[in-house]
Amino acid sequence: MRLRAHLFAVAAGAALFGLAACDGQDAVAPQAAPAPSASVAAGPAPKTGTSPIVSTAGNGGSARTAGTSGCPVSATTLQRAAHLSDGWRIKASSIRCAKGWATAEPLAPTAAQQGDGVILFKYTAATHTWKKKAEGSSLDCAALGVPAGATATLGACAHSAPSDDGCPVSATTLQRAAHLSDGWRIKASSIRCAKGWATAEPLAPTAAQQGDGVILFKYTAATHTWKKKAEGSSIDCATYGLCSHQD
Structure with missing residues (x-):
């Protein structure tokens, strides 16, 4: 059920x-x-490389158009930006996006590897790209530059x-x-x-x-x-x- x-x-x-x-x-x-x-970091160790990813908005890879804030954003886009290890993926239903920031849960290949953290991403409007900024179950969103108006939508903000x-x-x-x-x-x-x-x-x-x-x-x-x-x-x-x- x-x-x-x-x-x-x-x-x-x-x-x-x-x-x-x-x-x-x-x-x-x-x-x-x-x-x-x-704070408990959860999720996979990232692969090498931190290049930002062009947004293809819409959860689950839909074709909806992103606004100037990059929202909505697809799981496919965030998965590329996260540089996840093999077998890991972004849970589409967990994505929250507001004011150029997004959070999403990484899904592990096995239950034993699964944590309770999220990944925080930031959108750059000038280049239409998303980039991973932090990961964990309790993030200092103020220190990371997340605006106060977005924290109510994003998960795992601790400030x-x-x-x-x-x-x-x-x-x-x-x-x-x-x-x-x-x-x-x-x-x-x-x-x-x-x-x-x-x-x-x-x-x-x-x-x-x-x-x-x-x-x-x-x-x-x-x-x-x-x-x-x-x-x-x-x-x-x-x-x-x-x-x-x-x-």
């Missing part, structure tokens, strides 16, 4: 955002917020301080709140956070144990703490007061 990622509105404040696995509501426009963990609603939140913080069994951990690049709520995917120790669900967390501002509220591949958001309306 595939993970169903539905978008919903927060009832109190009517702020719109996307948290994975919520069921039973009309879709609205998402605002995905990053929530990084302690933002938490706001009054607890966002962004790190994988380390959510891992403590989740009380995961030994060997399990939170996938940093999967975290979505907005208005005091967050979702994240738990990563199993082995591929055989891996499911398709997410964990739902709630933030308490008075105590500055996160708490696990639910877990599954389809969570009824109405139960937690997250839907502005439902059937």
Whole structure:
């Protein structure tokens, strides 16, 4: 069963955002917020050569035309720019692109090699090219020059301080709140956070144990703490007061 990622509105404040696995509501426009963990480089060792790659926009190699920011950008384009080792590839559905920056998850040839990091790319409009800038599960986006307006779209940015609603939140913080069994951990690049709520995917120790669900967390501002509220591949958001309306 595939993970169903539905978008919903927060009832109190009517702020719109996307948290994975919520069921039973009309879709609205998402605002995905990053929530990084302690820096852990994940993914393949790059091949030699760092020449930038001309963008062929559109996830999965479609023929859509990229704008001046280079977005959208295809997995094929980013794969060439990443200079991945043999057997590695860019996961098309993971690509996020905004204001001339993009992130994407590298997929390993085997489950044993798979990490939870992303690759960060920058677009140069003058030459219509993309170039790899960094890789890891927690990137200092400010130091790398990523504009503040793009960090809400890109994953794994670590420089933002938490706001009054607890966002962004790190994988380390959510891992403590989740009380995961030994060997399990939170996938940093999967975290979505907005208005005091967050979702994240738990990563199993082995591929055989891996499911398709997410964990739902709630933030308490008075105590500055996160708490696990639910877990599954389809969570009824109405139960937690997250839907502005439902059937």
